[in-house]
Amino acid sequence: AIQMTQSPSSLSASVGDSVTITCRASQGIRNQLTWYQQSPGKAPKLLIYAASTLQSGVPSRFSGSGSDTDFTLAISSLQPEDFATYFCLQDFIFPWTFGQGTKVEI
Amino acid sequence: QVELVESGGGVVQPGRSLTLSCEASGFTFRNYGMHWVRQAPGKGLEWVAVIWYDGSKKYYGDSVKGRFTISRDNSRNTLYLQMNNLRGEDTANYYCAKEGVRFLGAFDMWGQGTMVTVS
Numbered sequence: 274a275i276q277m278t279q280s281p282s283s284l285s286a287s288v289g290d291s292v293t294i295t296c297r298a299s300q301g302i303r304n305q306l307t308w309y310q311q312s313p314g315k316a317p318k319l320l321i322y323a324a325s326t327l328q329s330g331v332p333s334r335f336s337g338s339g340s341d342t343d344f345t346l347a348i349s350s351l352q353p354e355d356f357a358t359y360f361c362l363q364d365f366i367f368p369w370t371f372g373q374g375t376k377v378e379i
Numbered sequence: 380q381v382e383l384v385e386s387g388g389g390v391v392q393p394g395r396s397l398t399l400s401c402e403a404s405g406f407t408f409r410n411y412g413m414h415w416v417r418q419a420p421g422k423g424l425e426w427v428a429v430i431w432y433d434g435s436k437k438y439y440g441d442s443v444k445g446r447f448t449i450s451r452d453n454s455r456n457t458l459y460l461q462m463n464n465l466r467g468e469d470t471a472n473y474y475c476a477k478e479g480v481r482f483l484g485a486f487d488m489w490g491q492g493t494m495v496t497v498s
Binding site for chain 2: 274305307309311316317318319322323328360362363364367368369370371372373374
């Protein structure tokens with residue numbers, strides 16, 4: 274199975290900061306990568322799919338980039354509701370696999 | 380109202396079986412692939428299984444292959460996960476999720492989850 278490695282595992286930031294989370298695949302997955310946000314006690318929320326396509330209703334401060342093995346989720350001007358855990362998911366080949374998550378803390 | 384509601388979780392002994400259900404409403408269920416994703420307490424997300432919109436194809440995660448079976452009843456707008464030979468490591472909150480874009484991992488709707496404890 275394809276291994277997805279996120280970094281960092283956690284980061285500390287302040288409201289208004291910009292942050293970047295990376296996800297690396299153990300083999301090429303073209304642009305087939307999705308990003309999710311999960312707040313404590315809640316189901317994940319779709320942010321970005323196909324590496325860079327913003328899901329409808331998601332604020333434009335979220336952006337995704339990358340292809341093949343290296344991908345990035347960028348959040349500009351962090352808002353209080355953005356402090357959560359972020360996961361990447363490769364949907365290139367079954368079994369689909371998630372990264373281990375990145376916790377964004379205040 | 381667009382909604383997914385899971386049920387069927389509980390406490391079960393190792394080696395036993397359990398079937399989860401996910402009832403969909405507010406959208407045309409038969410048009411969408413459906414997935415199960417689980418999350419062990421305090422851990423990350425693990426993709427479990429998918430079933431095509433018409434039930435024609437099914438795929439499984441490595442840790443559940445051969446023990447879990449995904450199925451659907453489009454006449455009842457319901458997704459199922461039959462779990463056999465359960466192990467302690469299957470303890471998790473099980474979410475059903477709807478694909479937002481066909482054949483992609485863009486799950487645009489999730490249920491609230493149902494907790495399975497194997498002990």
